[in-house]
Amino acid sequence: MNPADAPILISPNEIIAAHKSIDEIFLNTPVLNHPDIDAALGCTVTMKLETFNPIRSFKGRGTEAVIARLNGQPNGVTTMSTGNFGQGIARAARRRNMDSTIFVPEDANPLKVEAMRRLGADVRLVPLEEGDGMDHARRFAVETGAALIEDGGDRNIAAGAGGIALELSEAGIEPDVIVIQVGDGALAAGIGSWIRAHHPRTRIVGVAPEGAQAMAQSYARGHVVLGSRIDTIADGMGTLNPFEISVHQLRACLDDLVLLDDHSMVRAGKLLFNATGLLAEAAGAAGLATIAVHPHLFAGKSVVTIITGSNFSPEFKRLVLDD
Structure with missing residues (x-):
């Protein structure tokens, strides 16, 4: 199928096929309920934990799916x-004896940079004045013949992430509301597409950081709005240059898209840690934070959120653990 002719939403068959191509170590992740979290947030919260895998992030799903398609x-x-997407690409490529070259903004979380290198990637830091690094990757692909993979711009990545919703369905979990983190949009596109097809009564709420509003503004206006800065502790949700297809997918999937400040993510990280002993990164705690900040959307309801990753920065760890 020509990408230009593809439907906006990801089909259930695409999600099922992607799910079958992914390393099993990323699949059938646990779900967790905790009475202290329910009491604090005023609703029944089911958390899908995407942190117990080799890269500690849901990104392993989409990266496995997209690289498997390259054969x-x-x-x-x-x-x-x-960071997290790059770790997934590095691991999936190494697993298939392929080289990976990843361009990374020079202010990226150093722990994530080191993890990408440890997984076999050739990591190249990009000065901030030269953008986020995607232009460098595009030039590198043209010069070397390497396959260019653009997170948010490839429906195979979204289909891989959609397996999270497939697994919720298989577990018999059909919430009143699901909260999905929005960075480049692939996670929300995949999960939202499955929910729209199988659980149309479930309300889908996206959350984006106040310090990186390009995707939120694009969603609101219905066309790509380029960002000028990323200033958020949730580096996994920072997007400067949204893809047009992602904007259309989000408008087809989401019922709401709300903004969230960094302090709220820190408080949610504290709640998660104090209740469960789990330490998520800022983006990983963003769903819980959304419920706390916008209680009118969730009060008394059954809610699912995804703990998307635990590759936390030293700063976020310090803020969460600081009494």
């Missing part, structure tokens, strides 16, 4: 990432 050709792949 080992070409020999190399390239992309831009601030």
Whole structure:
């Protein structure tokens, strides 16, 4: 199918096929309920935990799905990432004996940079004045023949992420509301597409950071609005240059898209840690934070949120653990 002719939403068959192509270590992740969290937030919260895998992030799903489609050709792949997506690409490529070259903003979380290198990637830091690194990846792909992978711009990545919703369905979980973090949009596009097809009564709420509003503004206006800065502790949700297809997918999937400040994510991280002993990164705690900040959307309801990752920065760890 020509990408230009593809439907906006990801089909259930695409999600099922992607799910079958993913390393099982990323699949059938646990769900967790906790009475202290329910009491604090005024609703029944089911958390889908995407942190117990080799890269500690849901990104392993989409990266497995997209690289599996390459069938080992070409020999190399390239992309831009601030960390979690790059880790997924590096691991999926190494698993298939492929090279990976990842362009990373020079202010990226150093722990994530080191993790990408440890997983076999050639990591190239990009000065901030030269953008987020995607232009570098595109040039590298043209010069070397490496396959260019653009998170948010490839429906196979969204289909891989959609397996989270497939697993919720298989577990018999049909919430009143589901909260989905919005960065480049692939997570919300995949999960939202499955929910729209199988649980149309479930309300879908997206959350984006106040310090990186390009995607939220694009969603509101119905066309791409380029960002000028990323200033948020939730580096996994920072997007400067949204893809047009992602904007249309979000408008087809979401019922609401709300903004969230960094302090609220810190408070949610504290709640999660104090109740469960789990330490998520800022983006991972964003769903819980959304419920706390916008209680009128969730009061008394059954709610699902995704703990998307636990590759926390030293700063976020300090803020969460600081009494």
